[in-house]
Amino acid sequence: MEKRTITVVPYTPEWADTFRQLAALYRAQLGNLITGIEHVGSTSVPGLAAKPVIDIDILIKEAAGLPPVVVGLERLGYTWRGDLGIPGREAFGRNAGTSPLDGEGTVWPAHNLYVCVEGCVSLKNHLELRNYLRQHPEAALQYGTLKQELAARYPHDIDSYVEGKTAFITGILAHTGMGADVLKDITAQNKATK
Structure with missing residues (x-):
């Protein structure tokens, strides 16, 4: 299987527009089965360089x-x-590429879709990191630079790329008050498998 090249690109407002369009489709389909839809990950932070893949958490x-x-x-x-x-x-x-199906055959940009139980650690992790980076542009700039360096160092190794970001992420989450046990779990989950 061919490995995809990891690419980190400058922020674009199109990511937020795409999220809004996708969220409208999910709301129309799922209605009151869900309690919310959150744009998370690096594409949700204005000005932050990111892999051009939108991360979405649907809440139940x-x-x-x-x-x-x-x-x-x-x-x-x-x-x-x-x-x-x-x-x-x-x-x-x-x-x-046409998922989610909208009846018009739209080919959507790359995105990761998750359904999260309200209050779960993964959701808290996503929201705390996003909110911190939105409120601290200097940290977002540092994170974007780190991601660009890691993409250049590990262009075909997503596991090492993810592991390389982990200390920065857990450092921010520690500032937000996330507990040591949770941070240890996040570190273990992001460990590259060789």
Whole structure:
């Protein structure tokens, strides 16, 4: 299998526009099965350089609410992939470039879609990091520079790229009050497998 090149590009407001369009489709399909939709990850922070992949967390009240959401997302052209080792966060893969299906055959930009139980650690991690970077542009600039350096150093090694960002991320999360046990778990989850 051919490895994809890791590319980090300057921020563009198109990411926020794409998120709004995708979120509208999810809301139309899922309605009151969900409690919210959050644009997370680096593309959600104005001015932050990022891989051009939009990260989206759909929120549900409790794990018992997942099955009908899975059905709704399957109708939009996604496949449920399980939690991929991250408790409380369920991943969904796109079946085609036209997922989510909008009836017009739109080919959507790359995005990662997750369904998170409200209050789960993964969701808190995403929101705390996003909010901190939005409020601290100097930290966002440092993070963007780090990501560009890691992409240049590990252009075909996503595991090492992710691991290389971890100390920066956990440092920010420590500032936000996230506990040592949680930070240790995040570090372990982001460890490159050789």
